[in-house]
Amino acid sequence: xxxxxxxxxxxxxxxxxxxxALARRAGFDVHAMSFRYGQRHAVELEAAARVAExxxxxxxxxxxxxxxxxxxxxxxxDIDVPKDGVxxxxxPITYVPARNTIFxxxxxxxxxxLGATDIFIGVNALDYSGYPDCRPxxxxxxxxxxxxxxxxxxxxxxxxxxxxxxIDMTKAEIIRCGTDLGVDYSTTxxxxxxxxxxxxxxxxxxxxxxxxxxxxxxxADPTRYx
Amino acid sequence: xxxxxxxxxxxxxxxxxxxxALARRAGFDVHAMSFRYGQRHAVELEAAARVAExxxxxxxxxxxxxxxxxxxxxxxxDIDVPKDGVxxxxxPITYVPARNTIFxxxxxxxxxxLGATDIFIGVNALDYSGYPDCRPxxxxxxxxxxxxxxxxxxxxxxxxxxxxxxIDMTKAEIIRCGTDLGVDYSTTxxxxxxxxxxxxxxxxxxxxxxxxxxxxxxxADPTRYx
Numbered sequence: 001x002x003x004x005x006x007x008x009x010x011x012x013x014x015x016x017x018x019x020x021a022l023a024r025r026a027g028f029d030v031h032a033m034s035f036r037y038g039q040r041h042a043v044e045l046e047a048a049a050r051v052a053e054x055x056x057x058x059x060x061x062x063x064x065x066x067x068x069x070x071x072x073x074x075x076x077x078d079i080d081v082p083k084d085g086v087x088x089x090x091x092p093i094t095y096v097p098a099r100n101t102i103f104x105x106x107x108x109x110x111x112x113x114l115g116a117t118d119i120f121i122g123v124n125a126l127d128y129s130g131y132p133d134c135r136p137x138x139x140x141x142x143x144x145x146x147x148x149x150x151x152x153x154x155x156x157x158x159x160x161x162x163x164x165x166x167i168d169m170t171k172a173e174i175i176r177c178g179t180d181l182g183v184d185y186s187t188t189x190x191x192x193x194x195x196x197x198x199x200x201x202x203x204x205x206x207x208x209x210x211x212x213x214x215x216x217x218x219x220a221d222p223t224r225y226x
Numbered sequence: 227x228x229x230x231x232x233x234x235x236x237x238x239x240x241x242x243x244x245x246x247a248l249a250r251r252a253g254f255d256v257h258a259m260s261f262r263y264g265q266r267h268a269v270e271l272e273a274a275a276r277v278a279e280x281x282x283x284x285x286x287x288x289x290x291x292x293x294x295x296x297x298x299x300x301x302x303x304d305i306d307v308p309k310d311g312v313x314x315x316x317x318p319i320t321y322v323p324a325r326n327t328i329f330x331x332x333x334x335x336x337x338x339x340l341g342a343t344d345i346f347i348g349v350n351a352l353d354y355s356g357y358p359d360c361r362p363x364x365x366x367x368x369x370x371x372x373x374x375x376x377x378x379x380x381x382x383x384x385x386x387x388x389x390x391x392x393i394d395m396t397k398a399e400i401i402r403c404g405t406d407l408g409v410d411y412s413t414t415x416x417x418x419x420x421x422x423x424x425x426x427x428x429x430x431x432x433x434x435x436x437x438x439x440x441x442x443x444x445x446a447d448p449t450r451y452x
Contacts, residue, residue, distance in 0.1 A: 064292060098335035101375045105331040109324035138374040145367035149327045153358045 003027040006118035006163075007107045010034050010060070012047030013190045014210060015122035015166055018178035020055040022165050023120045025181055031114060032060040033107055037099075043189055043198045050187040063106055100133035104142055108160065112150045117158045119146075124166040124174065139164050171213025179219060186222035199226040229253040232344040232389075233333045236260050236286070238273030239416045240436060241348035241392055244404035246281040248391050249346045251407055257340060258286040259333055263325075269415055269424045276413040289332055326359035330368055334386065338376045343384045345372075350392040350400065365390050397439025405445060412448035425452040 006028035010016045023030050032055075034048040045062060052060035100123065107119045123134040132138060139162050147159040166174050178185065190210045191200035200207050202225040214221035232254035236242045249256050258281075260274040271288060278286035326349065333345045349360040358364060365388055373385040392400050404411065416436045417426035426433050428451040440447035 064290070066290060097338040098331055098375055101334060101371070102328070102331045105324055105328045108327060112323040132377060132379045133375045135374070138371070138379075141367070141371035141374050145327070145364070145371045148361070148364040148367050149324055149359045151358060153364075 003029045004118065005029050005031055005058070005111075005114045005116040006120055007031050007033055007111045007114065007116055008057070008120040009103055009107055009122065010048045010051055010057075011122070012044040012049075012051060012188060013122070013206075014171075014178070014185055014188045014213075015124065015174060016048075017051045017055075017122075017183050017185070017188045018174050018181070019120050019122040019163075019165060020051060020057070021178055021181040021183050023118075023163070024055050028118060028120075030055055030057040031110065031116065032057040033103075033110060034060065034062045035103060035106070036062055036064045037066070043194045043196070046198065047187060047189040054184060054187060061110070065102065065106075098133070100131075100138075101142070104146075104162065108146050108149065111160060112152075117152070117160050118163060119160065120163045120165070122166055123164050124169055124171075126168065126170050136164070136167055139167070170216070171209055172216035175213050175217040175219060179217075184222075186224070190223075195226050199224045201226055229255045230344065231255050231257055231284070231337075231340045231342040232346055233257050233259055233337045233340070233342055234283070234346040235329055235333055235348065236274045236277055236283075237348070238270040238275075238277060238414060239348070239432075240397075240404070240411055240414045240439075241350065241400060242274075243277045243281075243348075243409050243411070243414045244400050244407070245346045245348040245389075245391060246277060246283070247404055247407040247409050249344075249389070250281055254344060254346075256281055256283040257336065257342065258283040259329075259336060260286065260288045261291055261329060261332070262288055263291045269420045269422070272424065273413060273415040280410060280413060287336070291328065291332075324359070326357075326364075327368070330372070330388065334372050334375065337386060338378075343378070343386050344389060345386065346389045346391070348392055349390050350395055350397075352394065352396050362390075362393055365393070396442070397435055398442035401439050401443040401445060405443075410448075412450070416449075421452050425450045427452055 006023050008020045008023050008030050010020060010032040020030055032052040034045055036045060049060060104121065111119055125135055143162040147153060150160065152159055189198060189200060190206045192204040192206050193201045200223050210223065211221060232249050234246045234249050234256050236246060236258040246256055246258065258278040260271055262271060275286060330347065337345055351361055369388040373379060376386065378385055415424060415426060416432045418430040418432050419427045426449050436449065437447060
């Protein structure tokens with residue numbers, strides 16, 4: 001643990017677990033950040049804590065934010081998560097308004113306090129479920145903004161970089177990459193609607209993408225399904 | 227109250243009170259948003275509530291965020307606010323990491339839920355105390371990012387605009403403008419270190435800027451000083 005500090009956004013899912021392992025492999029000390037934002041279940045945060053422990057994070061901070069104050073998403077409101085597939089051309093109801101912008105903004109604040117210039121996020125543009133804030137042009141624009149937002153812009157020190165190493169990877173490629181890095185995917189949870197004891201529904205959009213990914217990677221899916 | 231909705235960031239200070247009045251004058255329904263972020267005093271939020279009431283805001287929402295989790299500022303840590311002037315070339319210790327980025331991100335989320343495309347913020351670049359996230363280039367970059375961040379970017383609907391109408395104004399010009407619009411500045415508070423009953427210290431950087439502004443505007447300063 002003597003690398004440079006990086007802030008890694010950790011959801012407890014498959015993608016961010018892979019990103020944390022990639023950050024470690026690149027020589028960074030991982031400062032993991034998760035959010036309690038009105039999710040239906042604490043299962044995600046328990047998974048994030050397991051992932052942080054396994055990747056030997058320097059610290060894991062959980063930030064409380066209340067996205068429910070705004071409403072507007074099946075993930076935070078009391079409306080049903082769709083279970084029978086989604087329209088591939090529509091933005092799904094599980095979209096949370098400006099979520100990645102809020103998450104990255106908190107990561108930026110923490111990075112500035114830590115003196116870190118590297119922020120890792122596990123978005124990918126291929127299996128992105130149609131979310132606008134998972135696209136490369138969005139991330140590039142966030143990075144440009146972030147480089148103007150902090151003291152470094154005034155003081156001329158190193159600028160912030162937003163790393164999204166999964167951006168061009170399929171779910172199968174992510175799973176193969178993480179498996180090579182020793183990620184234990186049984187500790188992660190991708191489901192939008194898990195049971196209270198952490199088993200995945202196997203039917204939501206996120207479960208479907210995950211199952212397809214393991215199948216295409218030719219690897220056994222260690223997920224515990226309901 | 228039949229205009230388009232706009233989200234107005236309201237701190238309880240002189241600048242944001244003027245911005246709220248400008249938004250109303252421009253025909254917007256004001257949806258005011260303030261933050262409880264570990265400030266030393268509740269005085270700011272009481273002032274924000276008075277300003278929201280006076281500008282006949284459609285609603286006023288206070289969002290809890292915990293910037294103290296990151297530390298790094300005299301406004302949120304237990305370190306003393308400077309009272310004897312500041313180095314004009316240095317970023318002051320009262321700087322809060324990524325604060326405007328976090329505030330604007332929440333405003334963006336709320337705007338998306340409201341179906342609003344206009345966000346107002348009371349930053350200005352002249353009397354900006356050296357904060358990086360009060361500069362026009364920062365705000366332009368945030369707007370570009372925001373236009374890529376939300377459903378509108380996918381669906382091709384109207385893009386988000388960040389309005390910073392005070393950006394090029396001196397404090398004296400802001401005070402004259404607000405006075406013309408009927409803003410009652412006695413209900414606002416600018417002080418970094420007010421007394422518990424809402425009187426300003428008269429000595430911090432923010433109080434000095436405010437006093438200078440009223441003096442240059444040739445108007446009586448209605449601020450209650452300790």
